Amino acid sequence: MLVFLAAALGWLAWRVLVDFKYDWQWADIPQYILHRDSGGRFQLGTLGQGLALTLRLSVWASALGLALGLGLALARLGASLYLRLAARSLVELSRNIPPLVLLLVAFYFFGAQALPWPRLAAFIRDCGPGVQWLAEAATVRLGDLDVFFPAVAALAIYEAAYFSEIFRGAIQAADRGQWEAAWCLGLSRLQQYRLIVLPQVFRKTAPQLAGQFISTLKESSVVSVLSLAELTYSSMKLAATIHHLFEIWLTAAAMYFIFNFLLSLLFARLERA
Amino acid sequence: MKSGKQNGGACIELRDISKTFPGGHQALKKVSLTVRRGQTVLVIGPSGSGKSTLLRCICGLEEVDSGSIRLDGRELTGQPGLRDRMRPELGMVFQAFNLFPHLSVLENLTLAPIRVRGRKKAEAESLARELLLKVGLADKAGARPAQRSGGQQQRVALARALAMNPKVMLFDEPTSALDPEMIGEVLAVMRDLADEGSTMLVVTHEIGFAREAGDELIFMDEGEIVEQGRAPDFFERPRTERARLFLDKILY
Ligand SMILES: Nc1ncnc2c1ncn2[C@@H]1O[C@H](COP(=O)(O)OP(=O)(O)OP(=O)(O)O)[C@@H](O)[C@H]1O
Ligand SMILES: [Mg+2]
Numbered sequence: 001m002l003v004f005l006a007a008a009l010g011w012l013a014w015r016v017l018v019d020f021k022y023d024w025q026w027a028d029i030p031q032y033i034l035h036r037d038s039g040g041r042f043q044l045g046t047l048g049q050g051l052a053l054t055l056r057l058s059v060w061a062s063a064l065g066l067a068l069g070l071g072l073a074l075a076r077l078g079a080s081l082y083l084r085l086a087a088r089s090l091v092e093l094s095r096n097i098p099p100l101v102l103l104l105v106a107f108y109f110f111g112a113q114a115l116p117w118p119r120l121a122a123f124i125r126d127c128g129p130g131v132q133w134l135a136e137a138a139t140v141r142l143g144d145l146d147v148f149f150p151a152v153a154a155l156a157i158y159e160a161a162y163f164s165e166i167f168r169g170a171i172q173a174a175d176r177g178q179w180e181a182a183w184c185l186g187l188s189r190l191q192q193y194r195l196i197v198l199p200q201v202f203r204k205t206a207p208q209l210a211g212q213f214i215s216t217l218k219e220s221s222v223v224s225v226l227s228l229a230e231l232t233y234s235s236m237k238l239a240a241t242i243h244h245l246f247e248i249w250l251t252a253a254a255m256y257f258i259f260n261f262l263l264s265l266l267f268a269r270l271e272r273a
Numbered sequence: 274m275k276s277g278k279q280n281g282g283a284c285i286e287l288r289d290i291s292k293t294f295p296g297g298h299q300a301l302k303k304v305s306l307t308v309r310r311g312q313t314v315l316v317i318g319p320s321g322s323g324k325s326t327l328l329r330c331i332c333g334l335e336e337v338d339s340g341s342i343r344l345d346g347r348e349l350t351g352q353p354g355l356r357d358r359m360r361p362e363l364g365m366v367f368q369a370f371n372l373f374p375h376l377s378v379l380e381n382l383t384l385a386p387i388r389v390r391g392r393k394k395a396e397a398e399s400l401a402r403e404l405l406l407k408v409g410l411a412d413k414a415g416a417r418p419a420q421r422s423g424g425q426q427q428r429v430a431l432a433r434a435l436a437m438n439p440k441v442m443l444f445d446e447p448t449s450a451l452d453p454e455m456i457g458e459v460l461a462v463m464r465d466l467a468d469e470g471s472t473m474l475v476v477t478h479e480i481g482f483a484r485e486a487g488d489e490l491i492f493m494d495e496g497e498i499v500e501q502g503r504a505p506d507f508f509e510r511p512r513t514e515r516a517r518l519f520l521d522k523i524l525y
Contacts, residue, residue: 175371177367177369177370178371178373180334180365180371181367181372181373184332184333184334184360184363185361185384185389186360186385186390187385187389191389195384200374203375
């Protein structure tokens, strides 16, 4: 077994290092991440902007996913049969549909049909350059809103299923004595959740929630099929124009990896603090 | 032994309350009991005799199947609205403390007065500090409960219940989860409370405390009140066979 593994690795190394006729050109790559413009200021390149958009997508999707996930968890633990069923259905749907298909459904439904994105874009433009700058910094070029928000919605629904399972497990595992003490002091059901149980649940699930955020960052690459210029789509486009396939995809992989890895280190650090 | 305050009006009146758990076990069988204002009533009895269930039915954590529970003359059973408003009037102290671990000691005490009673923060905090002083923990206001010893945690839990200024304090074996050397500090606070004229219903396994701290002693077995009277009489001259068996077991 080990011999076989060693042989396979050796063969692979030989293929890559010796047999592989490829003209590596790394020199061009860094400018696509970050470069200086004519005025000497740093500007994000195609890939840098891609990562920035990936990040914005993931923050929106996670924030909405968290809120929706919490709502689903509470609905599933609640007294109303109707809400329990509705929440359960949504969770099962999003767990059993590939994120890509979910994304396309969301795009054709919310993006193309249901919501007046151009009017929203026009409205933001009318609010003046300050508001427009803020809106674009937080989301995406106004022209892409009709893609951005369906993408966020699809990712949020997909992530919400996982968030809701994390929350549900932690709420169910909460010490019964905490509920009882809060109840005896006269706190309402809502206050018991808001002041006693949920703060403890957030604290306890923080590592899982952080992990889920990183997983959203990775998952968001499916959005590339909608031609939204997040990191994966930016890499595809760049590869199509400059043809340094290996360099670009290795760079994209490294960018995802380094960013997510640093993030997980940061979360681990915060958690210990 | 306290004296001169046995004449208060009825604070809690239980009439024939029964409770059967879903599994079919009848934990309370037509229990009747009156706790007068200012009185300390102690409850002892073997494990599984229904002592906790009795307290939980009074404070509302369990619903009774039948019978009547009156607080200051007002009927609580079958009155969800009133029952809800009366929750904070029944101060419960649990065996496991059940302090809120994400809040400081002071916040544990001020949370309900602010959120439920609508007290101002400053007002709630000054009352909380007074109570911490009373239970001997004035310097621990900023600490997290989990950093404190069991005895200190239980005293905080006691102060938390007192902060709501309840009509009656209910204790469910408040010292059973404590290391032996910490039991005394909690019992001392409870004794002070009793001497000050608080109305208390205390389930305990501490025989020394049961002997001399209460105005009245109740012995429960198998969901019934088997004996009721003054503690010295009970310990020296138990009237029933069941009580004698129980005393034999715990005293020797
Ligand atoms: N939630 C419940 N469901 C089913 N049975 C229960 C429940 N709570 C208590 N019981 C049963 O009711 C009986 C009385 O229990 P209870 O806890 O009131 O006894 P106790 O006198 O407090 O005992 P201990 O001294 O061990 O605390 C026991 O037989 C117990 O198994
Ligand atoms: Mg008990």
